[in-house]
Amino acid sequence: MSKKSKTLTAAFLGLIIVITVAAFFYPKGNYSTSIDRIIEIENGVADAEPFGSILTVKSKGKYRFIADWWIGEKQVYKSPSFITGLIVTDETGEFKYPLAAGAIHIESGVMELEPGRYKVTFYVLPTQESYNDFCSANLENFNPSTTLAASFFTDGTWDMHYSFKIMADTSRFAAVSLIAGVAVGILLVVIVATLAIKSNAPVKKYDERQIAMQGKAYKYAFITMVIYFGLFAVVSTLSSLPTLFTLPFSADILVMLGVLTGAMVFAVTAIIHDAYFRLDENQGFIIILFVITSLINIAIGVVHIVNGDHAGDGVINMLNSGNLLCGAALLVLPISIMVKKLLDRNED
Amino acid sequence: MKNLKLKAARASFDMSQQDLADKVGVSRQTINAIEKGDYNPTINLCIAICKALNKTLDELFWE
Numbered sequence: 001m002s003k004k005s006k007t008l009t010a011a012f013l014g015l016i017i018v019i020t021v022a023a024f025f026y027p028k029g030n031y032s033t034s035i036d037r038i039i040e041i042e043n044g045v046a047d048a049e050p051f052g053s054i055l056t057v058k059s060k061g062k063y064r065f066i067a068d069w070w071i072g073e074k075q076v077y078k079s080p081s082f083i084t085g086l087i088v089t090d091e092t093g094e095f096k097y098p099l100a101a102g103a104i105h106i107e108s109g110v111m112e113l114e115p116g117r118y119k120v121t122f123y124v125l126p127t128q129e130s131y132n133d134f135c136s137a138n139l140e141n142f143n144p145s146t147t148l149a150a151s152f153f154t155d156g157t158w159d160m161h162y163s164f165k166i167m168a169d170t171s172r173f174a175a176v177s178l179i180a181g182v183a184v185g186i187l188l189v190v191i192v193a194t195l196a197i198k199s200n201a202p203v204k205k206y207d208e209r210q211i212a213m214q215g216k217a218y219k220y221a222f223i224t225m226v227i228y229f230g231l232f233a234v235v236s237t238l239s240s241l242p243t244l245f246t247l248p249f250s251a252d253i254l255v256m257l258g259v260l261t262g263a264m265v266f267a268v269t270a271i272i273h274d275a276y277f278r279l280d281e282n283q284g285f286i287i288i289l290f291v292i293t294s295l296i297n298i299a300i301g302v303v304h305i306v307n308g309d310h311a312g313d314g315v316i317n318m319l320n321s322g323n324l325l326c327g328a329a330l331l332v333l334p335i336s337i338m339v340k341k342l343l344d345r346n347e348d
Numbered sequence: 349m350k351n352l353k354l355k356a357a358r359a360s361f362d363m364s365q366q367d368l369a370d371k372v373g374v375s376r377q378t379i380n381a382i383e384k385g386d387y388n389p390t391i392n393l394c395i396a397i398c399k400a401l402n403k404t405l406d407e408l409f410w411e
Contacts, residue, residue, distance in 0.1 A: 207373065207374035207375050207378050207393075208378075208389070208390055208392075208393055209374065209375070209377075209378040209381060209387050209389070210375065210378070212387075274375060274378075279373070279374070279375055
């Protein structure tokens, strides 16, 4: 490896480390509460007093409120026959965030919050009158002549799930990270391609057996991906029927999982048959590169888990958990290489 | 089927699998696979091996 390419590799790794460190120190702090409660309404009277919890915001910063409530299992956002009011206040009472809805997922705009305790209170509003009273007292521009359908206010018993989160607003950082990642990726490809074209060093090749074995590996990877995406099509179709089940994963991460599975099947098959590395290739350097890249990705994934934002809206998606998936997949390669070396040593 | 004739010819020149592999431009594992009978080389590789070991195709690859 030439001095120039070593410098470029070090610069690339340095950039990734800087972004990772920045992710660690970017203002964080996600606070959440969830409450399961059976609500009984009889003759327009609810047996539930206002209920809620207190969340402590530890550092000043930009945050979003995320509120969800639904009946029982989260298969669909099904409304009960009553309205829920939500009020968030701070200790001074100056800050107030009100909301009223049947069943909902809401993400507020970005708000600058001071450190302190924030009280989240849910109100059961079983009648048009209670709904009007709540909205008149808390919502600006509320029109008291608004009449909701009678189906919103009928008696019954509901097993409700309420959740509320105060999440650090990472949208700007996520956008910058995404753009930086794509830019670094393009830059890296351009640099490596330029170096490869300009280099006078003899081109390392695969021998005929390795090419044959790679053909076998491609075949296995292809079959694996056909099976995977066939199953994916069936399962995603079934999961679109809400009465059956709901997948806790978004489509983008499941597609990525399929692509990575195919890539891993190819790589592991090639490694087992000594057809992964070219002749005289610097295996040690590549293994170290795999391990470092994998660990960086896993670290970013762990940061998401620690912050509780590895899933968006309860669904694990590519944006929040993609790093962990890619890191874990990438780690398969050095592990496979090590196992293969160990097996070869025993064979010798 | 194992190719013991190739192994013997290589040993007679006191060459390791890696030495022979370097000489014919393949990986050590490929030479190992040929000797173990796990891989049937192309005619080009057979000729290259024969030249490296100063043998004929019949001597090394004909049963």
